[in-house]
Amino acid sequence: MNKELLEKYIIGETNEEENSRIKNWLEQDIRNRTEYLKIKDMWDRLPKPLEAPEVDVDRAWENFKFAKEKRVAGVIEVAENKTVMMKWNWWAAAGVLVICSLGFYLFNNSYKQEKNLFSATAVLSDSLPDGSQVTLNKNSEIVYSRTWMSKRRNVKLEKGEVFFDVFKDKEHPFVIKSGKSQITVVGTSFNVRRYEGATEVIVATGLVKVSYSNKEVYLHPKEMITIQDSDTTKVSVKKMPDLFYKYYVDREFVFENTKLERVVELLIKAYDQKIVIDREADKKLLLTATFQQNSLNQILQVISDTFKCKVIIKDSIIHITR
Template sequence: MDKNEMEQLIAKYLNKELTDAEASDLKHWLEKDKVNRQVFENIVGQWHLSQEEVAASKVRVLQRIQTNQQVPTSTKTLPARSWFSSYGYRVAAVLLLGLGLALVGLLKSEWWRANDVATAVYVEKEAVLGQKLSFQLPDGSIVKLNAGSKLKYPSAFKGKNRDVQLTGEAFFDVARDEDHPFRIASNGVMVQVLGTSFNVRSYPDEQDVAVAVKTGKVAVSGIETKNRVTLEPAQMATYSLADQSINKKTIEANDPSVFGWVDKHLVFRDENFDVVLTQLSRWYGVEFKVEQKKNMGKRFTANFKNPSLVKVMESVSFVYGFNYKINGNRVTIY
């Protein structure tokens, strides 16, 4: 493998774009020579640095090389093997670090230019607990954020992809652009589309990431794995964070339990008590204090249209047989 091929493979590795065949080639190259692995580890270890930090590190490397090249003041002659293991090995290690840093600078600068990362200004929108937020992205796509969710995106899409990062739940109505796929990264899952409407649910305290399509077509894959499914309208993919598997199923068209929140429908479908309280906490921005649990084995199903907290609590308390008290943003169950 020549130098250019090696650089391309490492660049793809850093950007998580290796194919199975390329991953095998990279593994073979790493196992071929320990020097290869040292260079690779230096590059990967420095990848998180900024361009300025890489440049500063390269200066420090050169200074260390110059320091090591000074003639030893001791008149004692070292055996050849001892000299290599002490002085020569140190210089070699520093040179390897320098090579790694130089390659990092090259790869990062090329990758940054290709994706316009260096000049990108990012915007972050957040819907706090008890709030929902609608806004338009620079490409004309419409996003609706559910409570307790964040979306990070560039102020202008300039690269080959339109990349955003999601925490929580959002509904996307993506403006079609076949030359620039729209990609959402969220909790180890990558969702890619050209133009469609769909829902992504990916809260940090939940064990699964769910993607459901309303119109168009969506590809869902694990960022660290090769698992991938394609979804069409009325289909949902659930990605398990535990084993990184993806399950695909058919749902109702415009399923209210999936898409209902966009139109202010609070929907529960055979949910347990803890899930009900979690969803109510996000929806209304309240904190629950449970002093006594009753009938916890029951499941709760309901569909409310833009309800007040009192209206929902009346239904939930009837099913589970408890009393409650609302005091500001605190709900006590007893």
């Protein structure tokens, strides 16, 4: 895709044919969307020119003539107070200028200080100002500092689930706030999920420090921890049985002799559908299959064909039955 064409699209100067071409390109590959978001982010950071307000020339001229006539008519009356008025006008103008400048700085600074990333119905991949990569699962939101001028790179997970691949910088620790938990890293990759008053952390690579209730726990790869906001006494580090937590990052399911019960558990989470296995014995059936960006219907069809079972929908619930 032509970079100049993408830039035209970002500033709204493309025609319908070009818009259609770019949209198709974005849908073809997640890497295309990632590249587009990087270019768009660079454009968003460029300083925007201030727009000059429209001026009514005729009205301005009339106001000028009126003010001039008024000054001429009252020149004798104000002569004695001219020095005082000039001093007052100068200080008043200076005061207004300072107030306006301060207001603009505070507004502009507050706007630049924080930025949020939000994924609605689709997974979103983006980069942070330091080069760290984030992948937000659907209905997830994080807030971070645009400038990152402090000693720490602070991020807050508002809701949902995010996979972080943090750029290594020993002098500026990467800190994530989630509920009553704080995750601190230097350069590593890990998953953080915020749900129902709890925070879950799973480490993919590197070492992660999790702080809660004046306690600290270090997690290694394939280790996880869940911290409840209401009860921090029942906290323990566990080993991850598999890597399926990254399904929304890798956009695929690789099942190798995976119990059908576990498969259904993941499908419920990935597709937001209620699915039940009617027969207890079927929960232990083992599935070996790979799915890459498949629809739920396609996956259920494979399950049905593999185990010679039926898939029916009753009262908005999907049943796997015999």
